[in-house]
Amino acid sequence: MTAVTDVKSKALQPKNMVWIPGGEFRMGSTDFYPEEGPVHTVAVDGFWMDEHPVTVAEFRRFVKATGHVTNAEIAPVAADYPGADPALLVPGSLVFHMTRAPVPLNDFRNWWSWVPGADWAHPDGPESNVGGRERHPVTHVAFADVLAYARWAGKELPTEAEWEFAARGGLDGAVYPWGDDFAPKGKMMANTWQGEFPWQNLLLDKFAGTSPVGSFAPNGYGLYDVAGNVWEWTRDPFNASHETASHQQDQCCGPSKTEAKAAEPIPRRMIKGGSHLCAPNYCLRYRPAARQSEAEDTSTCHLGFRCIVRALAPSTDES
16 A cells, blocks of 8 residues: 555544444354344445444533433333333433342342433432543443434444444454453453352453443454443344344343333344343353344443444555
8 A cells, every 4th residue: 555545544534433344244143042043144335333332421522512411311201101110200220230149130120220310421320420431431321312422423323234243353253253262361351240140240351340442452353342341232123033023032131221110112222242241141142143132212331332434445546
């Protein structure tokens, strides 16, 4: 590449984004959870992707520029949640609480709570703040919030296929973004839960909650935090497997806002990547093939997002 072409390519590169070249890959897995199958070949075009999840600092700039009020900061409308406890129909979000001892894993209420006043700027509740967390992924953002951010930034949300292709980093068929070994030579490669969820976190990765973006090595495409740290929204509607689109799958890491309040169905979207709450004994989903669904109205302390730009590839013309 000539110096002129190199300057041209850098000029075309959106800030803090990396080029994902596109191509064919084997999407899905048959080795872990049924909703990840069947493995099938998918082709995606090239695109630019945020090198890390959107951070608190980046989201704060969006809020200051637009005055956006997140879903968590708005009281739910009672008519949308028939049968819900009126005491819960207040602004708030879902927050994880570590238990003191083992608890049954078939009831998320043992570790999840609807916390009035919890939102992106108060991630643990109204008395908390994001001081010192500016480089952490923003959390407590519902689907409408991430769409609003993407529009403001001139970007889009990725499809599930685009997200998975990018997260694999060129390692087609590998279990993790870095290969098949979870901890090569004992080295932690992502912010996940080590120990018995939800009461014992051994902190082998040094983080009890979210971590600053870029705390672990990037994948082969230069993307950070595509495994663990926070789940990430995609634009795709929920489907129960790669060949069906019917019944609702079980939730591993947390409930939806709908489940916490009432049984009224809310449209769901696919989320990817796993989070700092994913553990081998409960939610081994810090893998590119792993997939969950989440209700569009839901915000939690372990769910964020990143964006893409669909544009022409960087120039490689050496003329």
